[in-house]
Amino acid sequence: MELAKPGVDIGLCTNNLDPMLHFWQHDAGLRFDHVLAIRRGQKQHRHDALGSVVKINHYVEQLPAAPPSGYRELIVTRRGRTEPERLTDPDGNRVSLVPFGHEGISQIGIRLAVRNLDAHCAFYTQVLGLPEEERGIGVAFRAGETLIILEEQSDAPLNSGRLGAGWRYITFQVFKVDEVHARILAAGGHEGLAPTTLGTTARISMILDPDGNWIELSQRASIVGTLT
Numbered sequence: 001m002e003l004a005k006p007g008v009d010i011g012l013c014t015n016n017l018d019p020m021l022h023f024w025q026h027d028a029g030l031r032f033d034h035v036l037a038i039r040r041g042q043k044q045h046r047h048d049a050l051g052s053v054v055k056i057n058h059y060v061e062q063l064p065a066a067p068p069s070g071y072r073e074l075i076v077t078r079r080g081r082t083e084p085e086r087l088t089d090p091d092g093n094r095v096s097l098v099p100f101g102h103e104g105i106s107q108i109g110i111r112l113a114v115r116n117l118d119a120h121c122a123f124y125t126q127v128l129g130l131p132e133e134e135r136g137i138g139v140a141f142r143a144g145e146t147l148i149i150l151e152e153q154s155d156a157p158l159n160s161g162r163l164g165a166g167w168r169y170i171t172f173q174v175f176k177v178d179e180v181h182a183r184i185l186a187a188g189g190h191e192g193l194a195p196t197t198l199g200t201t202a203r204i205s206m207i208l209d210p211d212g213n214w215i216e217l218s219q220r221a222s223i224v225g226t227l228t
Helices: 017-027 117-127 177-186
Strands: 009-014 031-039 040-047 054-057 070-079 084-090 094-099 108-114 139-143 146-153 165-174 192-197 202-208 214-220
Touching: 009 214, 017 031, 017 040, 017 054, 054 165, 070 165, 108 117, 117 139, 117 146, 177 192, 177 202, 177 214, 192 214
Parallel strands: 009 054, 070 094, 108 146, 165 214
Antiparallel strands: 009 165, 031 040, 040 054, 070 108, 084 094, 139 146, 192 202, 202 214
16 A cells, blocks of 8 residues: 555544543643544544644544444654553543654554454455564554554454544545555455545545454545545
């Protein structure tokens, strides 16, 4: 997969806006960028994490009760830090602030629990086309500067859904979302959402990994210059 931005974004959903913004801006130390109105009743509060975006999607209506996704932890490097610091936001989402280079992470890492490591390795290499990196525990895939860490757990969630509190999806920024989406489906990927245009901001689609975790493909006008 050819990335339009050398990093992966990650999105969460919440009804708990003010405490969440305070945590992510003050405790986690991420820089607030801007608010993006997605649709009536949903606004996305975008925060910079070393070039990746942490998307805090606030919903006015109560989110449905849903099990957590397989996305378990965001790991953010900090130069000058000597020891990892593990934090939990007001909704229970895990984030670790770690020294530069910790576990091979030089920007951010995303930890993902999966039911079948072999199936996910095939998905990330053969369907998404990402390079694998060897590790002591689990496996990892490099997407630009971001490291996606897969760890096998027999009780990892299955088809937990796109809506519900907590980490819900990751985002790859690409140049031509329709082309990438079609190639992924042709390689055996499963569709979560067909390509659609969000105003003048982006053209996006969604695919699903073998456990039904959501992955967004985004052709963002501010990055690639066009939605066509």
